[in-house]
Amino acid sequence: MSVLIFAEVADGAIRKSSQEALYYGAKVAEMMGTTATALAIGSANTDALAAAGRFGVTKVLHAADGALNEANSMAYASVIAAAAAHEGAKVIVTAKSTLSDGVMARLSGKMKAALGANVTDLPDLSNGFRVMSSIFTGKAFAVTELKADVKIIAIKKNAIVPVETAALATVEAFAPALNDADFSVKITGQTKASGAISLPEADLVVSAGRGFKGPENWGIVEDLANALGAATACSKPVSDLDWRPHHEHVGQTGVKVSPNLYIACGISGAIQHLAGVNSSKVIVVINKDPEAPFFKAADYGIVGDVFEILPKLTAAVKAL
């Protein structure tokens, strides 16, 4: 019986967002007096997978069948179920993502597993199995008991701060039989903003709203983001107006982020926007209107014109 962690693979290595899941899974294993095994699906470099050991897992199962290179929620759920059976795992851990959302829901259906989503802390095993989940889009938390025999935990970013060691995990090939029926969904194309820092994974985020007046003014937002090594985000009207791509919009109906630093520029702070960002560790608000509601949710604020303030901040970051 071990704890199984679904480790998402990108560019041949385990995604940064999954490192937290590895560490979290290893911690849960420690609490349960067992070991943690990671499962990596799709083509990946063996040395990169062995590095999962740094986060406390002892073994990595690698399902490298070429048919699995394209993320496919049905096939991935089947492979995870097979790996759980192989390891006798009753607890399965993942980082929440657009991929794992679809995969874990199917796995819950397949294994009749209790799924805790948006988990923000280690479980409480003192009497049953309880997790703390973020609900109402970040506006509250629920202590939820996972009552089924098999439990799935999908953690929110920043649920745990990994501590790395120099340990390496052993990597084992894992080749369960694949089922043709799992492959009826065909991926016919993909566009990805390459090189850019992925918003859900980012530690630092610079976000801009309708206060910027038009897409031609995003240069100063990008300058600050680049200087900081931050991802860029925006409010909903900005993506509705097509000033920025849809996947940059944060909030109730957009991406939910919980970075260490969220800098909101020219965003009023509507409740639906706050919902997606209020679990950020530190929030900075820059707005020319001192009455903007966002200041009430901020740790640091500057009342001023974004067109003047942002270049000053960029220069200050470069001078660090």
Place this chain on the structure above:
Amino acid sequence: MKILVCVTSVPDTTTKISFTDNNTKFNKAGVTYIAGPYDDYALSRAVELKEQFGGTVTVINVGEADTETMIRKCLAIGADDAVRVNAVPTDAYFVAEQIAAVAKEGNYDLILMGRESIDYNGGQVHGIVGEMLGIPSITPVMKLDIENGVAKMYKEIEGGKQTVEAPLPLVLGCQEPIADWKIPNMRGIMTARTKPLRVVEPAANDVLTSVDSYELPAARSSCRMIPAEEAETLIMLLKTEAKVL
């Protein structure tokens, strides 16, 4: 084309969340309930597809009688009939079981849901229903067209999007901009009153999770204001005081 749209009743997006009974119950006092915003997109696309191909749109909700106002609004937007499974929607697996049971009777070409409910944000029901019916589930879908029985879609992935296609039947978790939100017109509101709304009892009763208690996030300590003339000191504070740089 036969389409089933799953709609959940959730507190309006501007709701201030609070709890009662020693933080064990959600405080419903003064809360306005709406159809989940993502479910609204799913319904709007279903109505558009019906306009294009003919067929029927059925709305299903797992909920108690107080969700019927919301269900009537869905009928006013253009659904033909509705099913309410008379039960408290205790958890995703339980809700999925009810939807799967109704779906099995109906032989739907498409089962459209929202990407996630905005109360528990699970994003689970579509995947579980897909698994229970043995058909694919795809989420979050931002564009959906049907050509010769094949659904052509694009879905969001981290930092981009993917185009995918699959034969029907399918379960989809929808999000904008899959359709424009529709608002009911006068004629819709009038006809909605007489459209069939069938109430059925739950088919199964597997509940895998239960909430013990709730908590509100700790309030942020007051905001430290920095004069615009000294904007650059912010960066120093973020480094030395907040320690996030």
